[in-house]
Each structure stands twice: as C-alpha cells, then as structure tokens.
Amino acid sequence: xxxxxxxxxxxxxxxxxxxxxxxxxxxxxxxxxxxxxxxxxxxxxxxxxxxxxxxxxxxxxxxxxxxxxxxxxxxxxxxxxxxxxxxxxxxxxxxxxxxxxxxxxxxxxxxxxxxxxxxxxxxxxxxxxxxxxxxxxxxxxxxxxxxxxxxxxxxxxxxxxxxxxxxxxxxxxxxxxxxxxxxxxxxxxxxxxxxxxxxxxxxxxxxxxxxxxxxxxxxxxxxxxxxxxxxxxxxxxxxxxxxxxxxxxxxxxxxxxx
Amino acid sequence: xxxxxxxxxxxxxxxxxxxxxxxxxxxxxxxxxxxxxxxxxxxxxxxxxxxxxxxxxxxxxxxxxxxxxxxxxxxxxxxxxxxxxxxxxxxxxxxxxxxxxxxxxxxxxxxxxx
Numbered sequence: 490x491x492x493x494x495x496x497x498x499x500x501x502x503x504x505x506x507x508x509x510x511x512x513x514x515x516x517x518x519x520x521x522x523x524x525x526x527x528x529x530x531x532x533x534x535x536x537x538x539x540x541x542x543x544x545x546x547x548x549x550x551x552x553x554x555x556x557x558x559x560x561x562x563x564x565x566x567x568x569x570x571x572x573x574x575x576x577x578x579x580x581x582x583x584x585x586x587x588x589x590x591x592x593x594x595x596x597x598x599x600x601x602x603x604x605x606x607x608x609x610x611x612x613x614x615x616x617x618x619x620x621x622x623x624x625x626x627x628x629x630x631x632x633x634x635x636x637x638x639x640x641x642x643x644x645x646x647x648x649x650x651x652x653x654x655x656x657x658x659x660x661x662x663x664x665x666x667x668x669x670x671x672x673x674x675x676x677x678x679x680x681x682x683x684x685x686x687x688x689x690x691x692x693x694x695x696x697x698x699x700x701x702x703x704x705x706x707x708x709x710x711x712x713x714x715x716x717x718x719x720x721x722x723x724x725x726x727x728x729x730x731x732x733x734x735x736x737x738x739x740x741x742x743x744x745x746x747x
Numbered sequence: 748x749x750x751x752x753x754x755x756x757x758x759x760x761x762x763x764x765x766x767x768x769x770x771x772x773x774x775x776x777x778x779x780x781x782x783x784x785x786x787x788x789x790x791x792x793x794x795x796x797x798x799x800x801x802x803x804x805x806x807x808x809x810x811x812x813x814x815x816x817x818x819x820x821x822x823x824x825x826x827x828x829x830x831x832x833x834x835x836x837x838x839x840x841x842x843x844x845x846x847x848x849x850x851x852x853x854x855x856x857x858x859x860x861x
Contacts, residue, residue: 580754581801659805662754666779669756 496737497723497745506747510535510725513745523743526722529554533715536726538708547711548684548691551718557686559679568675572668580655580662582648589648592641599634606630690717698730715740748774748809749783749793755803758796762804765792782809817859821849 492499499509512521514530526534532547549559559565606627613620692702694713700706705713708728715724716739723743726736733746753759759779766773766781772789774782783789785808796804814823825848833842840851849857 577802579802580805583797583801655805659752659754662803666754666756666759673756 495743496733498733499747506727513722523723524721529718530722533711533718534724536708536711538728545684548687549680551714552683552687554719559682561675561679565675568672575665577661578658580658582651585648585651589644592644596637596641599637603630603634748785749789750807750809752780752805758800758803
C-alpha cells in the first residue's frame with residue numbers, strides 16, 4: 490500500500506495497529522517512512538480505547554518533549570555519575586565454598602579408610618596372619634589422608650580469607666544499592682514534577698474534547714496528551730472524535746488513522 | 748536458621764517475592780534481609796536466591812545465642828555490670844578502667860569459641 494501525507498487514512502485497509510506502530514517506531518522499518526519517533530511516542534503515539542498507559546509517566550514524557558527539565562535533574566545526574574564510578578567486584582564465593590566442601594569430604598572418606606585398614610592390620614596380627622600387604626595399604630592411605638588434611642586446611646583457610654575480603658565488597662554493593670534507591674526516588678520525584686507541570690495543559694485539552702478531566706477515557710486522555718506533546722513521528726489513531734486530517738490538525742502532528 | 752541478605756534491587760525484589768510466596772519457611776523478614784527456617788525448604792530457597800543472584804546474596808547460618816555458654820563469663824559479667832552500674836553517659840572504656848572488667852581492645856580482639 491502506498492499512501493503519504495500528514496494525515497493518512499487507512500481505515501479501509503484492516504491493518505494491524507500493533508504492526509503499524511512497530512513500523513513507525515522502528516527507524517530501520519521502511520514500511521512506514523517518517524521522522525524518527527522520540528521517547529514521548531512510546532507514551533502518546535498510540536491512541537486507542539484499550540491501550541495500556543501509565544498516565545504519570547506519559548505526562549512526564551510529554552513535558553520532556555516540550556523541553557521541560559525536572560528540578561531533580563541535577564541531583565539525578567550527580568547520583569548517576571556516582572553510581573557509574575562505583576566498581577563492584579565479585580562477591581560470588583561459590584567455587585571456594587565448593588572446594589572447601591570437596592576437600593573436607595575427601596578427608597573424611599580417607600579417615601574412614603585409614604581406620605578400617607588399621608582395624609584389618611590389627612585383626613590379621615591377632616589372628617597370626619601375614620599383615621605386611623595390609624600394612625602397606627594402611628601406610629599408603631595414611632599418607633593420602635595427611636595430604637588430604639593439608640588440602641582441606643588450605644581450602645578452609647582460603648574460604649575464611651575470601652569471606653573476610655568479600656565483607657568489604659559487600660560494603661561497596663551496599664553503597665551502590667543505596668545510590669540505586671536514591672536514583673529511583675529522584676526519578677519518581679522528577680516524573681511527578683514534570684507531570685504536574687503539564688497537567689493544566691492536558692486538562693485544558695481534555696476540556697476542549699468535552700471529556701471529564703477527572704476521569705477521562707484512555708483514548709481521549711492520550712489524544713489530549715499528544716496534543717500537548719511535541720511529536721514528530723506519526724500518531725497512530727484508532728479511536729476518537731476526529732478523522733485523519735482533523736486529528737493531524739488538532740494534534741499538530743502526522744497521523745495514521747486505522 | 749539461615750540469614751539471607753540481599754545487595755541489589757533485583758535480589759531484594761526476588762527475596763520479597765520468595766518470602767511472600769513461602770511464609771511457612773520465613774521466620775522473620777527485615778527490609779532486604781530475612782531469616783529462613785533451618786529446614787530443607789529454607790535451604791532450598793537460599794540456594795535458589797544464590798543461584799539467581801550469585802553476586803548479591805549473602806547467606807549466613809545463624810544459631811540462638813546463649814550468653815551463659817556462648818560468651819565467656821567475664822564478657823557477660825562486664826556487660827551486665829556496665830548496664831546496671833554505669834551512669835548514662837559513661838563510655839565503657841572509662842567504666843572498665845581500674846576494674847577487673849576487660850578493656851574494649853581486649854574484647855574486640857578476643858574471638859568467640861565456635
């Protein structure tokens with residue numbers, strides 16, 4: 490299909506809105522050739538009765554599209570910079586724990602073997618049998634046990650040492666988590682400030698649409714928000730009181746109507 | 748019991764969900780940490796958390812603390828005496844000076860028996 494212009498009416502073509510929307514937002518998709526979609530398009534670029542929408546986040550995006558800057562922006566930038574500067578090294582001690590457990594298991598296995606062979610040697614001697622071969626096996630096992638005990642001690646010591654080291658690394662991670670929380674709070678506050686800044690304009694637009702500003706249906710709220718936003722890529726409209734060219738004029742943005 | 752402490756937002760969220768879904772194995776919850784029951788299921792949950800967030804989950808095995816067997820007598824007695832006898836703003840170091848109670852450095856350097 491080959492249609493062009495600022496207001497494109499495709500109501501006759503039974504297109505899938507989700508596919509059209511993807512084509513609009515994907516700069517590499519040539520099926521819809523249009524200016525690149527800005528972040529605000531993710532929020533107000535699709536006007537439909539059943540579109541999922543977080544109104545506060547959308548209003549904040551509308552404010553950003555108009556060049557507004559949140560009062561929290563400087564603090565946010567500073568916190569993000571601090572976070573980027575924190576280097577967290579690994580705290581995963583799994584291989585060390587596994588090694589300590591394996592060497593302990595091996596030592597235990599050999600300890601039992603040595604005890605059994607010692608018993609055998611003794612029993613053979615008491616029975617007046619030749620114990621030389623058993624004694625040799627006993628000695629070999631005892632040597633292995635001694636090596637295993639050394640390995641276990643080394644692995645345990647290493648685990649203790651690494652645990653001590655990891656405690657400091659957890660401090661770093663704790664600082665990072667605190668910063669991440671701070672950033673999350675600032676982002677929330679920034680969204681609220683930005684949303685508050687454009688709310689009167691959105692309510693005014695809702696009023697012009699004849700909608701109840703306290704409880705407008707989703708598609709009218711999106712239309713109102715899209716009018717307040719600065720949108721370059723086409724708004725995909727599947728609901729509302731306008732035809733394509735009316736919508737394009739009202740939104741001051743290109744429109745694809747489905 | 749198993750003390751699980753998380754060190755990232757994702758791990759904290761997983762812990763919260765796990766605690767919500769398995770109340771029977773959660774002894775106590777604190778913000779980004781929780782005490783899990785010393786059962787196979789408590790260990791199962793701790794292992795799952797570690798597997799999903801190997802770098803952001805610390806697990807410690809805890810045991811109840813009996814001050815009459817787990818703390819040396821002089822340590823316990825010093826604590827009791829300090830709480831009972833010291834005036835409000837006396838630091839422990841000053842309280843211990845000239846008494847038989849251990850000084851703070853000795854307390855810090857002395858490991859507890861396992």
